[in-house]
Amino acid sequence: MVIDCKHVWEHISGYLDSSLEASELNEVQKHLEHCEICSAILDSTRNILILTADERVFELPLGFSERLHARLDEEMQRIA
Amino acid sequence: MTVTVDKVQVADEAQVIACIVRGETHLFHDLIRPYERSVYVMVLSLLQNEADAEDAAQEAFLKAFRNLAKFRAESKFSTWLISIALNEARSKLRQKKARKIESLDSGSEEDGHVSPAILRDWREVPSDALERMEVRRMIQLAIADLPGIYREIFLLRDVEELSVNESAEALGISIGAVKVRLHRARMMLQQTLAPQLKQVNPKRRWFPWL
Numbered sequence: 001m002v003i004d005c006k007h008v009w010e011h012i013s014g015y016l017d018s019s020l021e022a023s024e025l026n027e028v029q030k031h032l033e034h035c036e037i038c039s040a041i042l043d044s045t046r047n048i049l050i051l052t053a054d055e056r057v058f059e060l061p062l063g064f065s066e067r068l069h070a071r072l073d074e075e076m077q078r079i080a
Numbered sequence: 081m082t083v084t085v086d087k088v089q090v091a092d093e094a095q096v097i098a099c100i101v102r103g104e105t106h107l108f109h110d111l112i113r114p115y116e117r118s119v120y121v122m123v124l125s126l127l128q129n130e131a132d133a134e135d136a137a138q139e140a141f142l143k144a145f146r147n148l149a150k151f152r153a154e155s156k157f158s159t160w161l162i163s164i165a166l167n168e169a170r171s172k173l174r175q176k177k178a179r180k181i182e183s184l185d186s187g188s189e190e191d192g193h194v195s196p197a198i199l200r201d202w203r204e205v206p207s208d209a210l211e212r213m214e215v216r217r218m219i220q221l222a223i224a225d226l227p228g229i230y231r232e233i234f235l236l237r238d239v240e241e242l243s244v245n246e247s248a249e250a251l252g253i254s255i256g257a258v259k260v261r262l263h264r265a266r267m268m269l270q271q272t273l274a275p276q277l278k279q280v281n282p283k284r285r286w287f288p289w290l
Binding site for chain 1: 105106108109113116117120121124130134137138141142145146193195196197198199200201202204205207209210211215216219220223234238239241244259262263266267269270273274277278
């Protein structure tokens with residue numbers, strides 16, 4: 001069965017998580033082999049997920065840890 | 081991480097928790113260290129304000145400490161901790177009647193498709209690009225702009241790397257809903273970020289005096 005681009009887009013997330021069923025995976029892969037648009041969408045999505053997962057995107061505010069542990073210490077002393 | 085390491089970690093954690101409950105409270109500091117960032121990122125995603133987020137994160141850790149004896153090993157400590165943090169952030173939002181409540185609700189319809197940004201080719205944006213503040217800012221803003229229900233699931237799965245099951249547990253939603261929302265979240269980010277990132281030239285030189 002030949003599937004269209006829109007159908008492939010619905011499976012991009014599942015494809016990236018390797019959670020597609022064998023038949024779906026096969027269809028998507030066949031489509032990707034000859035469709036440069038869907039391949040670019042897949043590549044860009046994968047690339048974006050790598051960037052967003054990078055620890056540098058969200059950093060803790062300076063001194064966050066120190067303030068947190070100081071507050072925990074206060075609490076521990078209070079109940080001790 | 082291998083499954084074996086994971087199991088050892090969980091077993092260690094259970095032991096540490098038992099010790100803390102028995103009175104060795106100082107061990108709580110070590111128990112939470114690996115999760116400080118996750119908790120902060122999750123509450124920040126809801127509150128959208130660093131000071132409020134730090135406050136809510138501290139409250140969440142204090143609540144976890146006070147309620148540690150109630151922790152049941154059926155769930156992972158991290159999942160339990162994150163659901164406490166999300167509850168803390170939500171109650172803070174309700175108190176402040178912040179505008180983000182609106183976006184949490186308005187994103188709740190789960191039908192409709194998200195079309196990705198159409199590209200003919202994609203040149204990989206290297207992780208080094210994140211050294212640049214503008215690129216980090218671009219990504220932060222795109223995530224902040226997601227409707228609440230999509231932002232939460234995206235951060236849990238793709239930033240904090242919880243499993244589908246753990247995310248479902250932390251959010252109190254079904255596994256099916258996790259998958260649907262995650263797909264939409266990823267497509268929305270591709271739609272926003274792909275055209276912006278395409279403009280990022282990895283070969284551009286960085287002049288610190290500019």
